[in-house]
Amino acid sequence: MSSRERAIKVQVPGDADAMQLVEVEVGDPGPGEVRIRHQACGINYIDVYHRSGAYPLPAPFGLGGEGAGLIEAVGEGVTHLAVGDRAAYASQPPGSYCTARVMPARNVVRLPDAIDFETGAAMMLKGLTAQYLLRRTLPQGGLQAGDFVLFHAAAGGVGLIACQWARALGLQLIGTAGSDEKCALAAELGAAFTINYRTEKFVERVREITGGRGVKVVYDSVGKDTWDGSLDCLQPFGLMASFGAASGPPAPVAVGTLAAKGSIYLTRPTLFTHIATRENTQAMADELFEVVGSGQVKIRIDQRYPLADAARAHRDLEARKTTGSSVLLP
Helix, strand or coil, X not given: CCEEEEEEEECCCCCHHHEEEEEEEECCCCCCEEEEEEEEEEECHHHHXXXXXXXXXXXXXXXXXXEEEEEEEECCCCCCCCCCCEEEEECCCCCCCECXXXXXXXXXXXXXXXXXXXXXXXXXXXXXXXXHHHHHCCCCCCCCCCCEEEECCCCCHHHHHHHHHHHHCCCEEEEEECCHHHHHHHHHCCCCEEEECCCCCHHHHHHHHCCCCCEEEEEECCCCCCHHHHHHCEEEXXXXXXXXXXXXXXXXXXXXXXXHCCCCEEEXXXXXXXXXXXXHHHHHHHHHHHHHHCCCCCCCEEEEEEHHHHHHHXXXXXXXXXXXXXXXXX
């Protein structure tokens, strides 16, 4: 059974106006696939990278790697989902900015009844990212209660989840943000300390907060603007975890710099490496659902846009006008 659906497509990479709302034909799922009808679609900064061509995709292409809705059909070999299931996902290939799609079932999981569709769409990519950072991307010896970590963009979608999750783990998260209002929001949701990087020198403040010791790990999705300072915030044997580049890619790092900064470690993880198998996806999602279901982590949805307003959503995101999570409503 095929149907005509609405989807955002990009013919030529560019600014927000490169996105076009078009009609597409959506057919039946093949082996290992499902068809899902979206109730909400998540918005993430990686969508901007795809749209602009910073992370190239073969054109024409869809956008969005996160959504929640109802399973309409399942393909051969799919046993963990059934027609009518409430479901959510963070997945490749991009294409969640639409009313319905056929997609690989591997990264689609059942959404617990206690979690509504908007929350499901807003939490999967960002929540699974926070999970792999705080639970899997760890410095030498791991993290224990009381340890200091530095998290840039702490008032963003991933950051606000990380603030709460870090508090639940007993970590002392130092969060940076670009305004006093965003710092207050990060503090409200669990950051032990906050730094307004526009008015304060974050390296000096981190050293002050930690008594000169520095942090065990820096989680950095900002990139160029915070890179050098982030390295200076680390303890010896600390870990620099770069998981994005909202301000642009950092300059190449000379290997000797890692020695000079204290035998530090550097990694560039991605969510999609971590969720490469259905088993990993399910295990990570189970842990995310547990902390959300228990109330230890609350998902803030501060912006909602109709699907047709995807361009406005991207402009707001790029202008750093958003806090928490944003969703498109098909």
